Amino acid sequence: MTYTVAVSGASGYAGGEILRLLAAHPDIEIRTVTAHSNAGQPLIQHQPHLRSLAHLTLQDTTPEVLAGHDIVFLALPHGQSGQYTDALGAVPLVIDAGADHRLTSKDSWDSFYGGEFHEPWAYGVPELPVNGTKQRENLVGATRIAAPGCNASTVSLSLAPGVASGVIDPGDIVSVLAVGPSGAGKSLKTNLLGSEILGTANPYAVGGTHRHIPEIRQALAAASGPSTGSGTQIEPSIRISFTPVLVPMSRGILATSTARIVEGVTDAQIREAWESAYAGETFVQLLPEGQFPRTADVLGANTALIGLAIDRAANRVTVVTAVDNLVKGTAGAAIQSMNIALGLPEDRALSVNGVAP
Amino acid sequence: MTYTVAVSGASGYAGGEILRLLAAHPDIEIRTVTAHSNAGQPLIQHQPHLRSLAHLTLQDTTPEVLAGHDIVFLALPHGQSGQYTDALGAVPLVIDAGADHRLTSKDSWDSFYGGEFHEPWAYGVPELPVNGTKQRENLVGATRIAAPGCNASTVSLSLAPGVASGVIDPGDIVSVLAVGPSGAGKSLKTNLLGSEILGTANPYAVGGTHRHIPEIRQALAAASGPSTGSGTQIEPSIRISFTPVLVPMSRGILATSTARIVEGVTDAQIREAWESAYAGETFVQLLPEGQFPRTADVLGANTALIGLAIDRAANRVTVVTAVDNLVKGTAGAAIQSMNIALGLPEDRALSVNGVAP
Amino acid sequence: MTYTVAVSGASGYAGGEILRLLAAHPDIEIRTVTAHSNAGQPLIQHQPHLRSLAHLTLQDTTPEVLAGHDIVFLALPHGQSGQYTDALGAVPLVIDAGADHRLTSKDSWDSFYGGEFHEPWAYGVPELPVNGTKQRENLVGATRIAAPGCNASTVSLSLAPGVASGVIDPGDIVSVLAVGPSGAGKSLKTNLLGSEILGTANPYAVGGTHRHIPEIRQALAAASGPSTGSGTQIEPSIRISFTPVLVPMSRGILATSTARIVEGVTDAQIREAWESAYAGETFVQLLPEGQFPRTADVLGANTALIGLAIDRAANRVTVVTAVDNLVKGTAGAAIQSMNIALGLPEDRALSVNGVAP
Amino acid sequence: MTYTVAVSGASGYAGGEILRLLAAHPDIEIRTVTAHSNAGQPLIQHQPHLRSLAHLTLQDTTPEVLAGHDIVFLALPHGQSGQYTDALGAVPLVIDAGADHRLTSKDSWDSFYGGEFHEPWAYGVPELPVNGTKQRENLVGATRIAAPGCNASTVSLSLAPGVASGVIDPGDIVSVLAVGPSGAGKSLKTNLLGSEILGTANPYAVGGTHRHIPEIRQALAAASGPSTGSGTQIEPSIRISFTPVLVPMSRGILATSTARIVEGVTDAQIREAWESAYAGETFVQLLPEGQFPRTADVLGANTALIGLAIDRAANRVTVVTAVDNLVKGTAGAAIQSMNIALGLPEDRALSVNGVAP
Structure with missing residues (x-):
């Protein structure tokens, strides 16, 4: 069957990337694209690279316009998706690329975002280790999905195997990310x-203020085992120093994450943690020893490439990890999750190969 | 008086930057430029931006050509400066931009470079805290100077105040650097x-293999107080995870360094450590709270700009720190050190202002 | 049926792009990849973005290795393809991404390339107006195809409609191209x-020395009507000033071409020339009046986007025109031509949508 | 003596570059910096690279604040300088970096800018050939100076020698410029x-709409000899096709200009035209035959580097020409003109050497 789709926020970068991927999806009919201030204009004016969608006109982002489709993608600024939840109640599948439905902790939401708190939806990172299984399980048949934050999912995928297996100390994590401005x-501004x-390289949100931090802590807490608390508390044992640095590439995240090695753990045990976590995964690949990824390798692809080094001198x-922030970090994750939810082949319309150089 | 100068490695990036700065120095006469395979060619063919030096021809890099000047700059590949030491014995001031005379530990040299070990020269980072004073003291009247490694001096300047004052744990340091390819x-290749x-962003020397690591450990050990060992041992207590990431900017280093906060230390004590270390310094400036530097701010300048955040959630x-790798990281450090050695104003021919945007 | 393919020059940029596109082609089995000095190494070491081809090993580029496939792609340095012509005589379809089989004039070959001259093959720019029809006609059932030079096809597609229709003076053409270094x-070097x-922006081959000039003149001569000469003479009436400028983008060509307007021609006639030439074409699109393309719009796509302005004050x-040099400029043109030659849908495995931002 | 200076528009790029250059000028005291919406904020917040000016606060841009200085620089949006003319009547030297006082033709102003027309001031391109002499003559002792448009002065310097000497046809000129976004x-937006x-490369103002076109035509008309008209008419014989292309470099203009060679002119005559025009000039240099400039060669410098090729096959x-749009294109031109007006050494505080790589 063919699913009809509406994409809101279609004049932005996340919306554009969702459309780029959907345009090549054989089971999808892109019926409606919406925007806010750009409503009424041709989509192609704002997304001149989407030649195959030149016939579409941006409509107003209203519940009425979005309803009546099989699938709705919300690619709106943080805090704006929640208002559509009720009105889209009859839509079989809603996927939110914003932050509104990612966090399980109201406290974290209040601290880092503010505004009304909305219930968490199925988190769209299928490969993430979660309490002995994979997040994929939670996406099968899901009707409401929260696509991840791009930085958050990159760091979570980087470290979850180590946290889950107990080979690294979740209380001593440092992540520094080179990120492109499209994020x-x-x-x-x-x-x-x-x-x-x-x-130039330009740091921002230095010192623990970035909004993706609670999302990472939540994911790593989930990876580390059954929550001992209420389900809305992030494990306090997870401490992460997180610094993003804007660099001059339009897309891409290169996350360098380090964590203290737990005493007594062997090199083989460390490597095994990541190898077993991602064995058989198409879109999250651990590179052979001594190899490390570049963001160019995953440009346009839904792939997260991970390189792992054990530095005994530093004890870390x-x-x-390299990710295309707009694909595996956002739109690709959304569509991969959609494929899972609908029972389609997980890799449909998603490329494992990057566009390089 | 006017000092006559010879610059070897003049067709390379470090040599070119030394020449760019010297060309504006009122006390210097650039008499000789030398190269290896490019000898015999006009300098301007390899440094087309150095219009004021269009009259110079590259000569062969030999002891005979270099001797007979007041000052000789060696901007040669690592391991090649040492061979000139004896032959230049009569030259009043020799400044090496290579690594040959930086390390005090033969063990470190053997582990990270290899080849013949050469005696350490005065280390060209004047502002570096050293055992209660500044490295500047060691440069006054110096006749042999080792310009620093660009990544090493950036990280050392970033952390030395914290190590020297005891507010951070030198055993738990992580540095990730966004660096331009000119380094x-x-x-x-x-x-x-x-x-x-x-x-694209491209990591390299991941996992503790970068050659600047022993130089950083040496500088931080020196900052932390009187060496308890033989002078050639790096304090084993200093552990650093160090990862450089190539990003698409021709110049610049943005080093993000984090370290665990020592228990019981207050925010005021932390900030005071950096403030007092660099109070009164022209070329190393601590930014006001909440401000962080971009590499563009120091492009072409001899300035290191430092932003400091205290992240209690991460306990780090x-x-x-932003530096122009070719100026404050190499050529500017060399000339600042030269100015000190000769008793000239320390900032002569060096700009504190960057070229931006 | 599935066609078996061998790609030579597989460790280079053109070879890599051919592989990237073929990897998504449902009718193709990539059986063999070859290289010269990199033979024996895993393909992925040189093309780390081609994750789906991680199982392939580079073999030596020899006639024996290449023979025995249904299709062979030659992505070799100019002047090296010719030597394989005879040995690959039994291969049903050979597509050369090099220059060896592009030029019909031995004089032009001698002037701009030198070395042995080889017979011209079907030129792989299907949309090019040729003497009242399209070059596509010459590709149906072709067994030997010469993929175009990226700059040449971009300029030829830009101007052929104007030359063919007689609205511009072919004796007064100026093209300046912003090009990325992957070309x-x-x-x-x-x-x-x-x-x-x-x-930085960096001009090269200034003043009429670029090797793509005869290829452009040949294409425009073909567009302008029946050749009056021997078939190996380029129409002397076509004069083009051609200057490429390297700019800091990995891929892409933005060609700004101007030509003198023939006296008495109306604006409507001019616009009609381009509109009719490319009406119905998928991969060569004339933008609406007042719109002009960016290279980002076609990154990774097989699309040439053309913007047209009539400047009466300048009489030009x-x-x-924006093109991805590695896709529509080279590998995409090769595969589009292959699809035509084999009777497959012309757009198979080729995207009209770019990857932006 | 020391001249006191006020700079308006000090939070913008042109204002920032004027300040960067003035900060190193020994005869200048920067007393006042002004802005519009940013008034009241520290200058360093908007120009974080100008460390030596960290003590300055942005004041409101009013005639009262600007008056009372020896020199006032206006770096305001086009159309806003004119309003200050009367109020600054008592200021000995006013230099406008905007377009308000560049054009001699009210018709051109009306066509390309609109709004109130203001009288032309001395045009700040000293090296420009003007009717047998140089524009420098008009700047000696000048009290009101219009700094040039960056694209305009680059193209005018490129072609004026050819037009003045009659070796190129001023009716058949094509210029395509690769420009950085700081312009x-x-x-x-x-x-x-x-x-x-x-x-990506992104063309704009295609087809003869760019505002610098009348400025170029005016300069080339002035170069070509005594005006035959009223002084406000641009020679109708000068026709130029002008296309700027935004490329990913923060600064720089690389202008590729071509013009038809006048019949019967020899190669020697052509080269001689440019050689004699710029012989002895410090900041406008003709490169030796076969050499062409990059924008990197002039980054941060006040230099225009010109490469010249004669393409007989194209008859053009x-x-x-490479220029730093913010230096020789704007701020450097302003300060060079100021030096001339004040009788200071023309090159004071201006570097001929670029910052590269």
Whole structure:
């Protein structure tokens, strides 16, 4: 069968990438695209690379316009998806690319986002180890899915095997990410201008203020085993120093994460943790020893490539993970999750190969 | 008086930057430039931006050509400077931009470089806290100076105040650096091609193998107080996880360094450590709370800009430092050290202002 | 049926892109990949983005290894394909991504390339107007195909409609191209280093020396009507000033071409020339009046986007065309031509949508 | 003596570059910096690279604040400088970096800018050939100076020698420019976002609509000899096709200009035209035959580097000129003109050497 789809936020980067991937999906008919201030304009004016969708016009983002489709993608600014939840009650599958339905802890939401708290939906990172199984299990047949934060899923995939297996200390984690500006969307801010991005590296949200931190802690807590608390408390034992650095590439995340090695653990045990976690996975691949990924290797692809080093002199594991923030970090994760929810082949319309150089 | 100068390795990036800065130095006459395979060619063919030096021709790099100047700069590949030491014995001031005379530990040299070990020279990072004073003291009147490694001096300046003051644990340090490819020189390697650098982030020397690690450990050990050992042993208590990431900017280092906060230390004590270390320094500046530097801010400048955050949730200090690898990281450090050695104003021919955007 | 394929030059950029596209082609089995100095190594070591081909090992590029496939792609340095012609006589379809079989004029070959001249093959730019029809006609059932030069096909597609229709003066053409360095391949040359490419624009082959000039003149001569000469003479009436400029983007060609407007021609006639030439074409699209393309719009896509302006004050037409040099400029053109030759749907495995931002 | 200076528009790119250069000028005291919406904030917040000016606070841009200085720089959006003319009547030297005082033709102003027309000031391109002499003559002792448009002065310097000497046809000129986004200022526009600039080439103002076109025509008309008209008419014989292309470098203009060679002119005559025009000039240099400039060669420098090729097959001269749009294109031109007006050494505080790589 063919599923009809509506995509909101279609003039933005996340919405555009969802459309790019859906346009090649044989089971999908893109029927409706919506926007806010750009409503009424041709989609192609805002997404000039989507030639096959040149016939579409942006409609207003309203519950009425979005309802009546088999699947609705919400690619709206954080805090704006929640308002559509009730109105889209009859839509069989809703996938939110925003943050509104990611966090299980109201406290974390209040601290890092604020505004109304919404219930968590199935988290769209299928390969994530969760309490002895994989997050994939929770996506089969799901009707409401929260696509992950791009930085969050990258770091979570990097470290979850080590946390789950107990070979690294979850209380001593450091992640530094080189990220492209497309993750910040099309917001008109001076620091996102080309002149400010070209030829320079620019840190932001330094010192523990980035909104993806609670999402990472939540994912790593879930990986580490059955929650001992109420289900809305993040394990306090997980401590992460997290610093993103804007660098001059339009897309991509290269996350360098390190964590202290637990005493007595062998090199073989460490490597085995990651190998077993991702054995058989198509879109999350551990590279052979001594190899590390570049973001170019995954540009346009739904692949997370992971390189692992054991640094005994520093007593730390170093995990370097490359992801395309718009694909595996957002739109690809959304569509992979959609495929799982619908019972389609998980890799449909998703490429494992990057576009390089 | 005017000092006559010879610069070897003048067709490379470090040599070119030394020449760019010296060309504006009122006390210097650039008399001789030398190269290896490019000898006999006009300098301008290899440094087309150095218009004021268009009259110079590259000579062969030999002891005879270099001797007979007041000052000789060696900007040669690592391991090649040492051979000139004896032959340049009569030269009043020799400054080595290579690694040959940086390390005090023969063991470290053997582990990370190999080949003949050469005696350490005065280390060219004047602002570095050293055992209660500054490295500047060791440069006054110096006749042999080792310019620092660019990554090493960036990280050392970032953390030395914390180590020296005892507010951070030197045994739990993580540094991740976004670096431009000019630090790797003009080597013809596939991974340094423009097509491989553009639009991508690329980690290298992951897992504790980078050659600047012993230099950092040495500097932090020196900062932390009187060496208890023989002078050639690096304090074993200093452990650092160090990962450089190539990003698409020609110049610049943005080092994100974090370290565990020592128990019981207050926020005020932490900030005071950095403030007092660099109070009054022209070229190493601590930014006000909440501000962090970009590499663009120091492009072409001899300035290291440092931003400091205290992340109690992660129990770590985060220090972000921006440096132009070719200026403060190499050539500017060399000339600043030269100014000190000669008794000239320390900032002569060095700009504190960057070229941005 | 499934066609078996061998790709030579598989460790280079053109070879890699052919493989990236073929990997998604349902009618193709990539059986053999070959290289020269990299033979014996895993393909993935040189093309780390081609995860789905991680099982392939580079073999030596010899006629024996290449023979025995249904299709052979030659992605070799210019002048090296010709030697395989005889040995591959039994291969049903050979597609050369090099220049060896593009030129019909031995004089042009001698002037711009030199070395042995080889017979011209069917030129792989299906949409090109040729003497009242399209080049597509010449590709149906072809067994030997020459993929075009990326700059040449971009400029030829830009101007052929105007030349064919007689609205522009073929004797007064100027083309200036912004091009990414991947067009130059993986050659280890100083001027292709990342440090030399980042943050700068760099002209090359200025003043009429670029090798794609005769290819453009040949295509425009073919567009303009029946050749009056021997078939190996380029129409002397076609004069083009052609200047490529390297800019810091890994892929892409943005060709700005202008030509003098023939006296008495109306604006409507001019626009009609391009509109009718490309009406119904999937991969060559004329944008609406007042719109001009960016290379980002076609990154990874097989699309040439063309914007047209009529500048009466300057008495010239300005045509701006965006192409991905590795796709529509090379590998995509090769596969599109292959599809035509084999009677497959012309757009199979080729995307009209770009990857942006 | 020391001149006191006020700089308006100090939070923008042009204002920032004026300040960067003035900060190193021994005869200048930067007393006042002004802005519009950013008034009241520290300058360093908007120009974090200007460390030596960290003590300055942005004041409101009013005639009262600007008056009372020896020199006032206006770095305001086009159309806003004119309003200050009367109020600054008592200021000995006013230099406008905007377009308000560049054009001599009210018709051109009306066509390309609109709004109130203001009288032309001395045009700040000292090296420009003007009717047998140089524009420098008009700047000696000047009290009101219009700094040039960056694209305009680059193209004018490229072609004026050919027009003045009669070796090229001024009626058949084509210029295509690769330009960095800093020329567009800090305007918050979607097409100037980093995500839209990185990895792509983007044409704009295609087809004869760019505002610098009348400025170029005016300069080339002035170069070609005594005006036959009223002084406000641009020579109608000058026709130029002008296309700027945004490329991913923060600064720089690489202008590729071609013009038809006048019949009967020899190669020697052509080269001689440019050689004699710029002989002895420090900041406008003709490169030796066969050499062409990169923008990196002039980054941060006040230098225009010109490469010249004679393409007999195309019957055109090709002139490639590299300029830093913010220095020689704007701020450097302003300060060079100021030096001339004040009788200071023309090159004071201006570097001929670029910052590369």
